[in-house]
Amino acid sequence: MAGVRSYGPVLPVYVHEPNLISQPDVSRQHQVFVQETLAELRVEIERLGGQLLELVGESLDVFKRLHRITPITRIWTHRETTQNSQYERDKQIKAWCQTAGIELMECEQNGVARGEQASLSFPDYFAQCVTRKLKDPTGTSLTNRFAKPPLPAASPESIPVAAGEDKPLRQRGGRTLAVNAMRSFFSIRSLQRYPFQISSPNTAWNGCSRLSTYLAYGIISDREVFQAVDGVVSLGHEKLSPESFQKLQERARFYLDRLMWRRQYIQTFEHHPELEYRHMLPQFDGVRESEFDSERFEAWKAGRTGVPYIDAAMRCLRQTGWINMRLRATVVSFATMNLWLPTLQVARHLAREFLDYEPAVHYPIHNVASGTSSFDNLMVYDPIKQGIDNDSEGAFVRRWVPELRALKGVGIHDVTRTAGSLSDEARGLGLLPYPAPIVDCRQAGKLAKQRVSDLRKGKNVPDGTSEADAGTQLSLM
Ligand SMILES: Cc1cc2nc3c(=O)[nH]c(=O)nc-3n(C[C@H](O)[C@H](O)[C@H](O)COP(=O)(O)OP(=O)(O)OC[C@H]3O[C@@H](n4cnc5c(N)ncnc54)[C@H](O)[C@@H]3O)c2cc1C
Structure with missing residues (x-):
C-alpha cells in the first residue's frame, strides 16, 4: 500500500x-x-x-x-x-x-533462500522474525487506496471442481479459526504439555498445535507463530519460578525444532523440486514400482489391511484429513516397507488425504520415512508395537474401526484375535468381517529393511545436496 x-x-x-x-x-x-x-x-x-x-x-x-x-x-x-x-x-x-x-x-516466505541467496541460520531467522512487528490494518479505511475491479468476478459455477470428496470432519478454512487455533494453543500450559502429547493419536488431536494447515495455505505465517511462542516464554519469565521457567524454555525449543525442520525441508525442496517425482537416492527409482501390487495399495488406502492401528489411521485420515506426525511415519513405513509400495504413489495418495499438504515438506519427508534418503537412520516401524505403545487401551482403533468395537483393551492390536471380528454395531452398519493381515508384518519388515539397507549402500547423493540443507532429521519423539 x-x-x-x-x-x-x-x-x-x-x-x-x-x-x-x-x-x-x-x-x-x-x-x-x-x-x-x-x-x-x-x-x-x-x-x-x-x-x-x-x-x-x-x-x-x-x-x-x-x-x-x-x-x-x-x-x-x-x-x-x-x-x-x-x-x-x-x-x-x-x-x-x-x-x-x-x-x-x-x-519471501519461511526464510527460504532462492538461487545464490545466502540462508540465515535458524536462530538468526527466528530473532529477525520476532523483532519485526506485524502490521494489522483492521479498523482502518483504505478506500482510496483500492482499485475498483475493472471486470466482473467469475461466477462460482465457472470454477472447475477438484477431484475427490470433501471430508466431513476436517478443519475449516478462514483466518478467524486460524487465530483461534493459535490462541488456544499458545499458553504456558499447552506448551509445557506438548512433548508428552504428540506421539499418541489420542492425545495429539488436542495436544498438538494443529497449525500446519493454516501455515501451508499462508493463512498464518511462521513469523506469527514465532512471535506467539516468544510471547508465551516472556509470560513464563514473569510468572514462573526459575525452575519451571527453564522447563518452559526447553519445551518451547522442542516445539520450535519442528518449525526449524519445516524450514529445512522447504529449503531442500527449493533446491530439489525433482523430489516431487524422483527419489532422493536415485538407486530407488523404479525399484518398488516394478513390484507394484495394486491389491495391497487399495487395501492400504481403504483401511482394510488387517492391521488395526494402520487401518484406524487410514480411516481417520479419510474422515478428518489429519493424523499426528508419528502416525504419518508409521503408515508410510507400513506402506513402503511392509507392503513394499512405491514411495511416490504413497506420497501422492497422502497428499490428497492430508488437508495440510505442503509439497515442499511432504516429498522430502517421504524420502526419509521410506528410507530413500541417505541422511538418517533407517526407520522401519513395527505397526503392531506402535499400536500397543501409542494406543494401549485401543481407544483410537475402537473409534475408527467399528468391526473391532467388541474387543476390549490392548487385545485389539492382537491380529490373531481381530481377523474375522464383526461387532454387532458394525454388522448393523452393513460392514464385512475384519480381514486377516494381508502381510506378515514382522517378516516383511525385516526383509524390507535388508533390501533398503543394501540399496542405500550404493549411496548416491544428488549434486548440490549437503546434509545441512537436506535437513532430513525426522524426530519422532
Ligand atoms: C510422511 C509425512 C508426511 C508429512 N506431510 C506433511 C505435509 O504435507 N504438510 C505439513 O505441514 N507437515 C507434514 N508432515 C509433518 C507433520 O506430521 C505435520 O506438520 C504435523 O503433524 C502437523 O500437525 P500440527 O500442526 O499439530 O503440528 P505440531 O506438532 O503442533 O507442530 C508445529 C508445526 O511444526 C511443523 N512440523 C511439525 N512436525 C514437523 C516435521 N516433522 N517436519 C516438518 N515440519 C513439522 C508444522 O508446520 C506444524 O504445524 C508430514 C510428516 C510425515 C511423517
Whole structure:
C-alpha cells in the first residue's frame, strides 16, 4: 500500500487456476478449504474499503487480460516453494513481467533462500522474525487506496471442481479459526504439555498445535507463530519460578525444532523440486514400482489391511484429513516397507488425504520415512508395537474401526484375535468381517529393511545436496 502514490491503487486478486485444480495431488477438500478462506478474506477486504476480485483462468492469461483493460505497474505476490507445475507458472509470469515492463515483487516466505541467496541460520531467522512487528490494518479505511475491479468476478459455477470428496470432519478454512487455533494453543500450559502429547493419536488431536494447515495455505505465517511462542516464554519469565521457567524454555525449543525442520525441508525442496517425482537416492527409482501390487495399495488406502492401528489411521485420515506426525511415519513405513509400495504413489495418495499438504515438506519427508534418503537412520516401524505403545487401551482403533468395537483393551492390536471380528454395531452398519493381515508384518519388515539397507549402500547423493540443507532429521519423539 505504501507505494500507492507512485504505483497507483491496489487490486486484490485471487485466481482459481484450472491447471492447479486438476493436479493429481490436489483434492476437493483442499479446494473447499481455500474457498472458505476466501469467503472470509472477501469480507475483511470489504471492511477496509476494497473488493477482492476472484477470476478463473491460468494466471498468465488473467494478468494479460487485466493489463489490457487497466495497465498494471507492479504485481505483489508471495514467493512459493511448491509443485513443479506452479514453478513453471511463476517462471512464465516473471518472463512476461520483464517484457511488459511490470515490476514483480515476490515476498519471501519461511526464510527460504532462492538461487545464490545466502540462508540465515535458524536462530538468526527466528530473532529477525520476532523483532519485526506485524502490521494489522483492521479498523482502518483504505478506500482510496483500492482499485475498483475493472471486470466482473467469475461466477462460482465457472470454477472447475477438484477431484475427490470433501471430508466431513476436517478443519475449516478462514483466518478467524486460524487465530483461534493459535490462541488456544499458545499458553504456558499447552506448551509445557506438548512433548508428552504428540506421539499418541489420542492425545495429539488436542495436544498438538494443529497449525500446519493454516501455515501451508499462508493463512498464518511462521513469523506469527514465532512471535506467539516468544510471547508465551516472556509470560513464563514473569510468572514462573526459575525452575519451571527453564522447563518452559526447553519445551518451547522442542516445539520450535519442528518449525526449524519445516524450514529445512522447504529449503531442500527449493533446491530439489525433482523430489516431487524422483527419489532422493536415485538407486530407488523404479525399484518398488516394478513390484507394484495394486491389491495391497487399495487395501492400504481403504483401511482394510488387517492391521488395526494402520487401518484406524487410514480411516481417520479419510474422515478428518489429519493424523499426528508419528502416525504419518508409521503408515508410510507400513506402506513402503511392509507392503513394499512405491514411495511416490504413497506420497501422492497422502497428499490428497492430508488437508495440510505442503509439497515442499511432504516429498522430502517421504524420502526419509521410506528410507530413500541417505541422511538418517533407517526407520522401519513395527505397526503392531506402535499400536500397543501409542494406543494401549485401543481407544483410537475402537473409534475408527467399528468391526473391532467388541474387543476390549490392548487385545485389539492382537491380529490373531481381530481377523474375522464383526461387532454387532458394525454388522448393523452393513460392514464385512475384519480381514486377516494381508502381510506378515514382522517378516516383511525385516526383509524390507535388508533390501533398503543394501540399496542405500550404493549411496548416491544428488549434486548440490549437503546434509545441512537436506535437513532430513525426522524426530519422532
Ligand atoms: C510422511 C509425512 C508426511 C508429512 N506431510 C506433511 C505435509 O504435507 N504438510 C505439513 O505441514 N507437515 C507434514 N508432515 C509433518 C507433520 O506430521 C505435520 O506438520 C504435523 O503433524 C502437523 O500437525 P500440527 O500442526 O499439530 O503440528 P505440531 O506438532 O503442533 O507442530 C508445529 C508445526 O511444526 C511443523 N512440523 C511439525 N512436525 C514437523 C516435521 N516433522 N517436519 C516438518 N515440519 C513439522 C508444522 O508446520 C506444524 O504445524 C508430514 C510428516 C510425515 C511423517
